[in-house]
Amino acid sequence: MTELTELGVKAIRDGVAAGDFTAREVAEAHNVAVAAAGELNAFIVTTPDHALAAAEKVDADRAAGKQLGAMAGVPIGMKDLFATQGVQTTAASHILEGFTPEYESTVSQNLWNAGAGMLGKLNLDQFAMGSSNETSYFGNVISPWRRKGADGFGGNADLAPGGSSGGSSAVVAARIAPAATGTDTGGSIRQPAAFTGICGIKPTYGRCSRWGVVAFASSLDQAGPMARSVEDCAIMLGAMAGFDPKDSTSLDLPVPEWEANLSADLRGKKVGIPKEYRMEGTDPEILESWERGKEWLRDAGAEVVDISLPHTKYALPAYYIIAPAEASSNLARYDGVRYGLRELPNGAGLQDMYAATRAEGFGDEVKRRILIGTYVLSAGFYDAYYNQAQRVRTLIARDFEKAWAQCDVILAPTTPTAAFALGDKMDDPLAMYLNDVFAVPASLAGLPAMSVPAMLNGEGLPLGLQLIGKAFDEQGVLNAGLAIQQRAGFDAKPEKWW
């Protein structure tokens, strides 16, 4: 029998339902893999008992002949940005170290209701701010992938698993979890998925409830699944999504039957290729993967058309005003009074306590973004920075609206390069930000977007392709992703060294 840790969401769920193995056996196998992967530093806390308890319930329900949920028997990793009742939730920050929620986030509760169990809370960039998982208070996550250094150089350098969902991408790629939750504010699901050769989808803004998700930039934050196939993403997204009255921006729409409606037949569909994504400095191998992607979609019956998204180059600077502005407001709640860390120097008053707590509790990148956000929202600068950025955001959304007159889905690279080494970009915040150049426009427009693995580059590292769809059309994104998956035949996985 195949090792249980090699199986994806669908294979586990169907195997448990068919009685090929028990949910408990699956949970145990994954708990062992989790315990053996300490070197990756992907988990902040592990919760083997949670996974076992969920599995036992599924096995008991099956024995009793009860209907099993869409994720029944599937143990998953939970990004430590989701509040989990009774289990520490930190957002990878010192300021929330020890915080143990009294409630469960809607998305995680939906997954438990569907029969999933939790292997542990996954490491991430602090407050989801970063693209390499190097800003966590709990240390870097190390990618399971390594370069194949033909010349003997760089072969063993620790690589970034991407960020901010770096713990999620690392464990799914390393066959430690069949799937994990991610959140995407400006690429935090898609970029790590691309870096590690897995799939990840950010749905339309509002599909997944933000209730109980530690807030970064509320107008952009969306949860989504990360898994090793398009089908697994479709199943898990279906379990995560749904209307939630506790989130004022939750979409009051039925959740489509994404899994049942998957089809790689793209006849009659048009795929847009945005010319502005062909940027200077993009890795030639990334461009090659893009060319292959076009061929694959043509082969699936789609017509490939050139389109223009003229404001693309302004998306990233607009994002780096809007996201820090919202973050500076959202993170004002960490004050040493209601939860988390408190620093109270001798004789300090309330204001000193706030400032000391936040100095001690936030990492450098979080401080940088709070300061930028505070600056662009401050009197005298609000209009020039924040309002201008929100106007540009309107133009970016309008670019996509116009493009939909010509195409049904957009194909682009996910990232401008393959995974870089840890430490490569930490001294230059701007170089780090530029890694999300292809991911951010869809975030600003609230559109569903997915990364699927396309190929390995010359160094043996995965490259991802991105599909962007119309609002509410996750199905179109998933279907195009499936067409690529079937033709790319990507089955590479990292060689185990941990």
Add this chain to the structure above:
Amino acid sequence: MSVDQTTVAKIASLARIKMSEDELARMAPELSQILDWVEQLGEVDTSQVEPMTAVIPNTLRLRDDVIDADPLTGGDRRDAVLANAPAAEHGFFGVPKVIE
């Protein structure tokens, strides 16, 4: 437009983050670099567009005007609310003395 160390100190004070002179000296050029880069948004003609307010058109809902309509987010949860407080006393959040 770049920000100098004095400006960063003022922003840090507004954001209630205590920063040493060393940190301010390190942060000022980093923030300047980022702010210089976002300046390029000034090139875009936005005279004819409104700032975005909602990325997906949606209407805000009102909940039923009932006490504790949703027991999870309603009242009567004092102990749960205080459970993670660094200093909870007598059913309240404790803070340093604010009145001399």
